[in-house]
Structure formats: C-alpha cells, structure tokens
Amino acid sequence: MTDFAELTTSPIDIGSVARRVIPPDCGATVTLDGYARGFTKSKDGSVRETQYLVYEAYEPMAIKEMQKLIDAAKDKFEISNVGIVHRTGRLEIGETSVVISVAAPHRKAAFEACEWLIKELKRTAPIWKKEVFAGGEEWVEGESLPSE
Amino acid sequence: MTDFAELTTSPIDIGSVARRVIPPDCGATVTLDGYARGFTKSKDGSVRETQYLVYEAYEPMAIKEMQKLIDAAKDKFEISNVGIVHRTGRLEIGETSVVISVAAPHRKAAFEACEWLIKELKRTAPIWKKEVFAGGEEWVEGESLPSE
Amino acid sequence: MKIQVLFFGATADATGERAKRIDVLAGANAATLVDVIASDHPALRRHKLLFAVNQQYVSANTTLNDGDELAIFTAVSGG
Amino acid sequence: MKIQVLFFGATADATGERAKRIDVLAGANAATLVDVIASDHPALRRHKLLFAVNQQYVSANTTLNDGDELAIFTAVSGG
Numbered sequence: 427m428t429d430f431a432e433l434t435t436s437p438i439d440i441g442s443v444a445r446r447v448i449p450p451d452c453g454a455t456v457t458l459d460g461y462a463r464g465f466t467k468s469k470d471g472s473v474r475e476t477q478y479l480v481y482e483a484y485e486p487m488a489i490k491e492m493q494k495l496i497d498a499a500k501d502k503f504e505i506s507n508v509g510i511v512h513r514t515g516r517l518e519i520g521e522t523s524v525v526i527s528v529a530a531p532h533r534k535a536a537f538e539a540c541e542w543l544i545k546e547l548k549r550t551a552p553i554w555k556k557e558v559f560a561g562g563e564e565w566v567e568g569e570s571l572p573s574e
Numbered sequence: 575m576t577d578f579a580e581l582t583t584s585p586i587d588i589g590s591v592a593r594r595v596i597p598p599d600c601g602a603t604v605t606l607d608g609y610a611r612g613f614t615k616s617k618d619g620s621v622r623e624t625q626y627l628v629y630e631a632y633e634p635m636a637i638k639e640m641q642k643l644i645d646a647a648k649d650k651f652e653i654s655n656v657g658i659v660h661r662t663g664r665l666e667i668g669e670t671s672v673v674i675s676v677a678a679p680h681r682k683a684a685f686e687a688c689e690w691l692i693k694e695l696k697r698t699a700p701i702w703k704k705e706v707f708a709g710g711e712e713w714v715e716g717e718s719l720p721s722e
Numbered sequence: 723m724k725i726q727v728l729f730f731g732a733t734a735d736a737t738g739e740r741a742k743r744i745d746v747l748a749g750a751n752a753a754t755l756v757d758v759i760a761s762d763h764p765a766l767r768r769h770k771l772l773f774a775v776n777q778q779y780v781s782a783n784t785t786l787n788d789g790d791e792l793a794i795f796t797a798v799s800g801g
Numbered sequence: 802m803k804i805q806v807l808f809f810g811a812t813a814d815a816t817g818e819r820a821k822r823i824d825v826l827a828g829a830n831a832a833t834l835v836d837v838i839a840s841d842h843p844a845l846r847r848h849k850l851l852f853a854v855n856q857q858y859v860s861a862n863t864t865l866n867d868g869d870e871l872a873i874f875t876a877v878s879g880g
Contacts, residue, residue: 452609554875695800
C-alpha cells in the first residue's frame with residue numbers, strides 16, 4: 427500500500443509488482459514492463475543479435491533518483507501509488523529489466539504517469555546496460571543527459 | 575506469441591497475461607489491470623461500500639468484440655501483440671476484472687493502444703457488472719452506447 | 723418465424739428469463755420483439771435497450787430473419 | 802583533500818577500477834579529477850561524462866569538498 431523503488435538481481439514478477447500498488451479506492455493500475463530485446467540496432471543502422479544483457483546501477487543513487495521520480499509523479503498526476511523495480515546483473519533475452527506500476531482512481535492519470543515515469547527513469551536513474559553479442563560487448567550510452 | 579481474447583471465471587494472473595504477448599523484437603509491454611473497487615459513487619453522489627461484484631458476459635459475442643478491438647488496434651497503432659482477459663462470475667473487492675497487455679517495439683504506441691483498448695472494451699464488449707452492497711444489488715448500466 | 727431471444731444482466735432480471743424462443747410474423751424487428759416481451763414483463767421498458775442479432779450490434783428497426791438469435795441488453799459495463 | 806571516486810559501466814572499463822581514493826588540492830572540481838585520472842587512463846576521454854557528488858548530479862565545474870564521493874559515468878541507459 428506504499429510506494430517503492432527497488433533494485434533486484436532476481437527475476438521480477440510483474441503481477442506481484444502491480445499487486446503491491448493497489449489501494450482499495452482505485453480502479454486501475456497501469457504497468458510498464460520493459461525487457462531485454464533479442465535484437466538491437468547499432469549506430470550504423472545494422473541489426474545484430476544480442477546474447478544477453480548486463481545492467482549495472484549506482485545503487486544508492488539509483489534508488490534515490492527513482493524515489494524522486496515517484497515524488498514528482500505524485501505531485502504532477504492524480505495517482506495513488508507507484509512501484510518501480512529495476513533489475514541488475516545478467517539478464518537473458520526476454521527477461522524483464524524494469525517494471526513500473528501506477529495505481530490511480532482514474533486510468534487516464536495512471537497511463538500518463540506511467541509513461542512519464544519510464545521516460546524520466548531512462549533519462550536520470552544511474553543505471554547502465556551492457557549488450558553482449560557474438561564477438562564483443564558494449565556499454566550502451568544514453569542519448570539524453572539528466573540536465574537536458 | 576499470438577493475440578488472445580478470453581473470458582475466465584478464475585483469478586487472473588497479470589504477469590502471465592503480460593508474458594504471453596511478448597515477442598523477442600519488442601522492448602516494452604504496457605498492461606492495464608482493472609479491478610473491483612471497494613467503494614462506488616451512486617447516481618445521487620453518495621458513496622457506498624461494495625461487498626462484491628458479479629460480471630456476466632454474452633460470451634461468444636464478447637470474445638468476438640474483443641477480437642475486433644484487437645484487429646482494430648493493430649491497424650491503428652504500431653503494436654505487435656495484444657492479450658485481453660476478462661473475468662466473469664463473482665469477484666471479491668480488489669480482484670482483477672480485466673487485463674489488457676500490449677507489446678510494441680516502441681512504448682509510446684503500447685501506451686496509446688492499451689488506453690484506447692480499455693476505453694473501447696468498456697464501450698462495446700457485451701459484459702455487465704452487478705454491484706452487491708449491504709441491503710441490495712444493482713446492475714450497472716454503461717454510460718455510452720456502442721453506436722456513439 | 724422463430725427468434726431465439728437472449729437476456730443478460732438487467733434484462734434477465736426484468737424478464738425473469740435468460741433465453742426464450744418467440745414466434746413472430748415475418749418483417750418483425752427488435753422493437754417488435756420488445757413490444758411482445760414487455761406485454762408480459764413491463765419492467766423491461768425501464769431500461770435503455772441495446773440489441774445484437776447473431777452477435778452483431780444492430781439498431782431496433784433492423785428486420786429479423788427466421789432462426790436469428792436476438793440479444794436484448796442494457797448499455798455494457800464491463801472492464 | 803581526499804575524494805572517493807566511483808566508476809560504473811563504461812568508465813569502470815576505461816579506468817580498470819570501480820573505486821579510487823584521490824588526493825587533490827582544495828578548490829578541485831570534477832573536471833580536475835578527470836584530468837588527474839585521464840593522465841593514467843586516457844580512454845576515459847573517449848566518453849561524454851556525467852558527474853554526481855554525494856549521489857546528486859552536478860556539473861563538471863562544481864567545487865568539491867574533502868570527503869566527497871564523486872561518481873564519474875556516461876549517460877545512463879537503464880530501463
């Protein structure tokens with residue numbers, strides 16, 4: 427019944443994240459489930475097959491940044507509860523990397539807040555993704571900077 | 575890996591619905607989880623406590639209408655897969671009544687399609703909700719008509 | 723001609739039935755059937771009604787055919 | 802003054818370290834520390850760098866204080 431921002435090295439169960447944010451006065455939860463893609467586009471436009479991913483976090487700061495996002499979302503949108511769980515360590519293709527669940531009395535606010543939260547999380551949470559492919563690996567560098 | 579539209583009298587596991595729509599080329603799934611509210615507002619504006627809900631469906635037509643919505647959503651938005659599961663029968667407060675999961679290469683389309691699908695499902699799928707409260711029960715009549 | 727009429731939720735409560743086979747003259751539409759049924763079950767008229775024939779939404783004045791399945795129900799409230 | 806410097810992902814690979822205590826003169830900022838570290842690990846300069854002091858984003862020219870924790874990393878890519 428409270429908000430939460432967590433990192434975990436274990437597989438994430440989407441349903442249990444969604445369940446934890448549900449207060450009895452709400453009608454809807456919107457959940458974003460991001461996961462490891464099997465194919466990624468390189469900077470030169472070619473598509474390559476990813477074997478697995480590794481996520482690394484600056485853990486205490488990542489938790490703080492996620493908590494800040496939750497506070498900001500609750501100011502900005504009419505929502506009741508937010509839960510964010512981001513996985514770290516090695517992820518196989520298809521495994522969930524991040525789940526964001528937003529409960530709200532009206533679903534429109536839940537959709538808007540969830541979309542805003544994932545956009546901001548990708549911009550500000552100090553977490554990095556390494557793609558491991560046949561013959562190499564590469565830390566992905568984000569496109570936008572937190573101050574932008 | 576295919577779309578699905580189902581009715582069930584058993585509890586719905588959100589995570590397993592979301593998992594079923596994930597193709598390997600997608601990066602995000604957006605899931606709407608609607609559930610039985612504990613309090614509802616009557617037409618006169620007063621709030622009353624609901625004890626439980628009963629959902630009834632015109633089953634073959636409900637499945638057809640949900641499948642039509644999936645087809646329309648896939649025409650309208652750049653999405654890969656859609657899963658819809660609606661529960662029928664008696665639901666306790668807090669239990670999930672409907673789950674809609676949309677997988678897409680880009681999350682924006684998944685958010686838009688999921689929001690559109692729940693709005694349309696509430697308008698067109700032949701399913702009715704009965705609220706049972708202390709001293710009575712009432713079939714809820716929708717606000718808008720499918721032809722509107 | 724014979725029409726298989728189905729009721730759900732509020733219309734099932736209003737008529738006390740979930741399904742009923744009704745004989746009507748050729749040319750009948752959903753509105754005709756409501757008139758027939760409401761003569762026994764006037765409570766049906768308290769609701770704004772929607773119609774589906776063979777699991778497709780239709781308007782009240784769509785002509786029915788022998789063997790059609792006509793569902794009579796109120797505005798939907800799933801989700 | 803002593804600064805605890807942390808590296809993650811690409812910057813950990815570039816420096817071959819995850820954490821390093823560095824002694825610098827008062828008045829140093831993140832840019833100063835990058836100069837010190839890049840003299841041993843020039844690969845660090847191949848990246849556009851971001852900085853956090855005591856787990857808050859700061860710009861490269863923010864003056865550091867004794868005992869600060871300075872994280873040096875590339876644009877984030879979680880989610």
